Amino acid sequence: MATLKDIEVAAAINILTAFAFFVAFAILRLQPVNDRVYFPKWYLKGLRSSPLNSGALVGKFVNLDFRSYVRFLNWMPAALKMPEPELIDHAGLDSAVYLRIYLVGLKIFVPITFLAFAIMVPVNWTNGTLEHSNLTYSDIDKLSISNIPIGSDRFWTHLVMAYAFSFWACYVLKKEYAIVALMRLHFLASEQRRPDQFTVLVRNVPPDPDESVDELVEHFFLVNHEHYLTHQIATERDKIINNPKSIMPAAFVSFKTRWAAAVCAQTQQSRNPTTWLTEWAPEPRDVYWANLAIPYVSLSIRRLIVAVAFFFLTFFFMIPIAFVQSLANIEGIEKALPFLKPIIEIKVIKSFIQGFLPGIALKIFLIFLPTILMLMSKFEGFISISSLERRSATRYYIFQFINVFLGSIITGTAFQQLDNFIHQSANEIPRTVGVSIPMKATFFITYIMVDGWAGIAGEILRLKPLIIYHLKNFFLVKTEKDREEAMDPGTLGFNTGEPQIQLYFLLGLVYAVVTPVLLPFIIVFFGLAYVVYRHQIINVYNQEYESGAAFWPDVHGRIIVALIVSQLLLMGLLSTKQAAQSTPLLIALPVLTVWFHRFCKGRYEPAFVRYPLQEAMMKDTLERTREPNLNLKGFFQNAYMHPVFKGGDDSDSDTASGDGDQEPELVPTKRNSQRNTPLPTKHSGSVSSLPEAVQEHAQLL
């Protein structure tokens, strides 16, 4: 078991690492030669031009103004300065709301930490249970619930605190849900006219022997929806020339009014509920084309296969992690490799191993995971990139919960418990886990420092894109356009980022009552990450789609899950402390929390799933008054076009893209969706050079 001394060493190492990253970042970002690595967002927006074109030769590549090095942390206040509405304009609602997740963390945990340190730390500290026992313990354990004697009345404090923390967390969550829901509705309402506001995606168009899919769609919607305007079928270009049967049984149907689109998206069209499936069309650049044509039966079989595959993935990943962790403690290494014993016993190395290795072992395993999960989601048949990422995030969270959280608590102490685990009663599981929790506090503290402190500081350095950019720049780049393509702004990466934050929510809520000394570490993470990601969103990331914060119900739901888990584990822990009289009171807590979740779901979730008719009608009426002669049909022309067709146009559009005389698309469509996409496509590049022209056009239309 790690002592306070080990923690101190680990903290020192991690703080130094984080500090070194920040200094390196401060120096590198000031060099003009790195400008495109650290400020790609501004290049894409066309608001920053290369400093390489002006000044003296040396000054082009290295910043010689030494005054700018002094204030090496001045990016932090700069990152915080941009007000939220401007941020939404600049980077989209998704990014702005994503940052609010960190704020929620601060809002929940700062007051909880103060309360915990004011009340619970003294209550825990002023006992002598551990001192009078024969157990080995650290000073951190003296601050935790372990220091309270069995059957003590002091457990009432923990019970009351569990209520207080839960109520506070729910209060913050409810307020935040309301704010985000309003932000979303406001965002959707104040947006300019966009094709997806008028468009519905129709899937599983039933085959008809007499009509082509094209005709069929037109007839069906002409008959059943009086506001039908036009539609586009997403066909495979090369195949269609050879084989007309490869037309996908799916179409993007556009309507004359938002009202009609809202109606069509929310209703069932035909007698057979598995044909003529309608739903809101995703943004054009959010569409995942490959999945549009999967029929219903295939979809439901795919879902089964992925569910089974994910189950095996989750439970077989556990074995290597547990194996590495069992090696990654002093006794384990000494047993496996006895000749290393003299080296390991050196005090600094011992502390290093204990503080670092378990966290790193986990981290390496987790690097390969997101790609696999993304493949699973794609196989499962979601039709927009945003929903692919949301689904992957859910799976990643479940995986982390079982393997990182439970895995570290159970197998870390005893691998053989794993097998017993599935044979324990519903009553026994929270008890087993609950008992191990206080013992694992030091492990999670080091984990937070490695993953949450040094990891976040490393994020801002962008070492990988930096190296790749310079390699490309050196070997490949010939024209200015090549240089633009060599930039890799990256995206937020919701599918990996959000589950990571959720792990901190889980740790914070679970340890709030048990070992409150862990809370400040969590707060540092949330604060640091907030500043770093705000900086990255403003200066670096280029979000590839805009879902209007559609992910918030997931975020909210997972924090609720963390809350319920913390309550159940506390129940299990207290039941071993012979504080049984408190159990009925503790049972009420998860019941109330579940009820709270259902209340919020009914109250706020529809804002993220449906589109109110009143809103649609209001915008339609406004538009009709302002622009009575609007030609919507031209507006929809090619809004939803399969990338294969786009690809064919490239040779023409490339030459025209610089001039701005071509009818620009309102929303540039990008095919590549992965975070690690090395090259942004030509379209985003070409549009980036004429954003004003686009906006003017949009207003003229």
Next chain:
Amino acid sequence: MATLKDIEVAAAINILTAFAFFVAFAILRLQPVNDRVYFPKWYLKGLRSSPLNSGALVGKFVNLDFRSYVRFLNWMPAALKMPEPELIDHAGLDSAVYLRIYLVGLKIFVPITFLAFAIMVPVNWTNGTLEHSNLTYSDIDKLSISNIPIGSDRFWTHLVMAYAFSFWACYVLKKEYAIVALMRLHFLASEQRRPDQFTVLVRNVPPDPDESVDELVEHFFLVNHEHYLTHQIATERDKIINNPKSIMPAAFVSFKTRWAAAVCAQTQQSRNPTTWLTEWAPEPRDVYWANLAIPYVSLSIRRLIVAVAFFFLTFFFMIPIAFVQSLANIEGIEKALPFLKPIIEIKVIKSFIQGFLPGIALKIFLIFLPTILMLMSKFEGFISISSLERRSATRYYIFQFINVFLGSIITGTAFQQLDNFIHQSANEIPRTVGVSIPMKATFFITYIMVDGWAGIAGEILRLKPLIIYHLKNFFLVKTEKDREEAMDPGTLGFNTGEPQIQLYFLLGLVYAVVTPVLLPFIIVFFGLAYVVYRHQIINVYNQEYESGAAFWPDVHGRIIVALIVSQLLLMGLLSTKQAAQSTPLLIALPVLTVWFHRFCKGRYEPAFVRYPLQEAMMKDTLERTREPNLNLKGFFQNAYMHPVFKGGDDSDSDTASGDGDQEPELVPTKRNSQRNTPLPTKHSGSVSSLPEAVQEHAQLL
């Protein structure tokens, strides 16, 4: 443990009882004086007039034609003769589909029984495990899985059979779901014009300081729905005279077309998802008026309260049942009341006690339950009688599952196991229950005979309505109208009837692999109940609403639950028989079943929840072509009227009702909804005397 002899005695008693009931019914129904008790449906339809008005004095009251007594079972073929489409016309889709539940039981269990007797009974019988053991056993146990030695390869038979039975059950279920969904759509499509096809119920109209609810509703829908026609607010009559604030914030909004109503019912109206809630209006007579005005927050609190209350109801009911059952076995009674020992030891009495008492004790407890559950559903805030009954049925099923099924299996053998039960692992629970299952076969066989054979035969006798009718007839009835009111046709009582059937599905599926000898008893139940209820639906019951078989997804879901339970219990049972190598194969079975359920849910459930726009448009177009000058506004006049208003009109309408010159309502509204309503209201009475006039009017409109 009951022996085969005990079963024989119980079977003899129950068969005799059932026979006696049938004979009594055969005699009583032929007496003219009882005509209104046994054929009220035909009186309500106006197709039968009282035999008391004609013939000789004695012949008026007693049937002297002795030939008619000879064929005392001739009602059975008569009940089966009416074809299904005619039955739907006669009694509605709800009743016709309800009967199909019994047919599903026959379709599932008849082939399973044949297969089980052909294969599994020989496999079980040809072992000597029980003969060579020191256990007490009966001949029934020799036919069950208990007779197979531990670790035997013969368990593969049971495994294969579990697969075969599950696939067959799923096949029947899927086919039936498809048929019922089609029947529902056909029924809705072929129906005459009804107000609820054009009407949407709007709830939680937000308060407005400047406008009344009336004006507010009109303005909102005029703005947001171009097909808006008219609306009716359900106000409290007496209060409104004194206090205009008592107007409910709810309204029935009618549209010009079915299409517009379908759109409005399926979409979200306003930004705030808890106001302007729209849903399909129930049939006028199906509306539960008292619950229309409950606001969202109150609704969600009520739901929490009911959930907690139901939890306590379910788990505290268990104690008295277990107590009575522990008395109701020979040893228990002899211990509690030792002086009865000589009487009990008489063989006939002993068999009687063992065969009868446990079933009866259960039955008495269950009599009071439906009323409580109905009150809970009402408190919870459902707005139609059909949904109240569906919800009560769900609760009743859960209650029966825990208290009758699990309660009988666990507490019947040892009450102290109850306490241990919640402390057992997810792995252990199916094992504990699974092991007890073969031992409880004889108990459930007697239960089926008491509840399912004699009980169903008692249903047809209608002893309670018979007595009440004659008492009323003697003391109260003065005019012919009084006599009409004294009739109590009753209804199917979905909230109690369906969960009862589901218990038989559960027992049948659980015992199919374990003790197949129970299956013929189940088949007799399904066959007998089908004939009896078909007779009752044709001749007696007067369904008070028509939901278009909206209950089928519930029925389907619960059979699936029974299937999964049976698979889990078999897994538990086999794991104690050291047939562990079969466990992985058994785990796949519930996974596949859950998947099958989700597949069916996506494929068929929308037909029961939503209304396809294509259908609506088709009917609208047809109607517009046929009747271009239709005045729908007049048609909706007073279609949805609070019963308080109706009550006030009675004095006027009573005199007019006989003439048919008054504009009759298309669908008579009845306020009383309970099965045990002693008197049908005046409206159903008055309408029953002029059904042709109503139908003519409806066609003229």
